[in-house]
Amino acid sequence: MDELWFQNNDIPIDVLSRLPTKALLSLKCVSKEFHSLISDCSILPLLVKRAEQLSGFFFQERFQWCDDDIKAISYIPVERGEADVQCTILDFLPESVVILASSNGLICCRSCFPSPQPAIYVCNPLNKEWVSLQWPAPDKGSSLALAFDPFRDLLDVSTNFRVVTVCQTETDTDADDYHFSFDIYSSAMGVWRKSVEICQCNHNLFKNKGIFIGGVLYWLTDGDQILMFDLENELALLIMVPLPSTQFKTIPEMCIGESEGRLHYVLISEDGLQLWVLEDHFASQWEFRYSISLEKLEEENSQYFYHLPERVASRVTIDRAPWMNPLAFKDGMLFMRVSADIYLCQIETGKMKKVCSLSALGSNSYFSPIVLPYTMSLVPLGRA
Missing domain, CATH: 1.20.1280 (Monooxygenase)
Known part of the structure; x- marks a missing residue:
């Protein structure tokens, strides 16, 4: 046969x-x-160039009050009920790393500091292939993003990708003003170069760093703005979020993510859980897509929550940790922390399932973890 x-x-x-x-x-x-x-290798492009469903999320702890790196990385698959957290999925790399970005089956990470020769790695966890990049000016504080389009950048025997570092520095004319600058690495050329583009911004990048959608990278800031960098045209601008945080009585929590090839913005506040999709980045125009009140969310998930509106509304100062914190969004699935547990929410239905407890992810998983969505892919990288 x-x-x-x-x-x-x-x-x-x-x-x-x-x-x-x-x-x-x-x-x-x-x-x-x-x-x-x-x-x-001759048929790999045919097998890779198709839409893939979300496979899971990578999760890495960070210390709240110091800059040391935590080496432990967890992988949480999404297809099962309460997840079997996996802790060895990146052990094929030559050293311990900090995860930084994901793009269409590839993961970008850097050496844990301190390191005698800090490097950047791009890897495929599925086939355990990886390449290392020279890092001319290692900077622990810079944000790295990964851009890979399987419909354009996949060759028969290798994969082209780009890594972008974003650095925030003071302007020359005013010490109170800051701007973002961009350095771009192309695997096709094997070199770094500095973009002439800069973007004036006094806010910091946080969560969901470097989401790549249709040739454009997006970073959420802590100032009601999203930093955008168009890789093809090397154009940067700031996109206003749909609702400013000053509109709310409590301190809202938010994240950005990709679904159906478009940028989405998730907001949790006393008004409930809300979702927008970006229509026009030049005009900061958003389409309101979905909303569910906290009362309704609790009613539909009563096995998990009680007094949800009161608990969310209790965060009125920045030093109080949020009860609900959206950490990542991909393909309609919201990865979020509620109290001391991790949940997945099918956002357009409001149905939630408990994935695991924070204790399964480490003792420092409560504050500002790095969370990356991951989609399986067979894309080849070889090994440097």
Whole structure:
């Protein structure tokens, strides 16, 4: 039967191109023929260039009051009920790392500090391939982003990607004013170069750093603005969020993410959980997409929550930790902390499921963790 099936590769290739990556990975173990076909560099572009569903989230703790790096990284799959947290998924890398960005199956990370020779790594956790990049001016405080488009940047035997570092510095004319500058690494050229573009901004970047959508990178700031950098045109600008934080009696919590190839903005406040999608970045125009009150959210998830509106409304000072904190959003799924537990919310239905407790993710997972959505991919990287 295998001989008949593989006599003409067109039939199995057509079938395989319709399967999710996880199924392809399992099929590689079925027979030598399947393994050889799925591993064939000439058909990999066909297997990679299709929409993939969210696979899970990477989670890394950070200390609240010091700058030391925490080496432990957890991976939380989304397909099951209460997740089996995995802690060794990036152990194939040559050293401990800090995760920084994800893009279409690839993860960008850096060496944990202190390190004798800090490096940047781009890796594919599924096939355990990685490349290391020279880092001419290592800066622990700079934000790194990863840009990879499988529909444009995938070649038969390698993958092209770009890494962008964002650094905030004081302007030359005024010590109270700051601007962002951008350095770009191209794997096709193998070199870094500084963009001439800068963006005046006195706010800090936080959460969901460097989300890549359709050739554009987005960073959420702590000042009711989103930093945008168009990679193709090297154009930076600030996008106003849909609602300013001053509109609320309490301190709202928010995050950004990608769904259906568009930037989304998630907000949690005393008014409930709300979702917007970006329509026009030049005009800071948003389309209101969904809203659910805290009362309704508690009613539909009564097995998890009680007194939710009162607990959320209790955060009226910046030094009080939020009861509900949206950490990442991808493909309609919101990864969030509620009290001392992690939940996944199917945001357009308001249905939630408990994923795990914070204790399973480490003793420093409560404050400002790094959370990255991840989608499985077979994209090849080789190894440097």
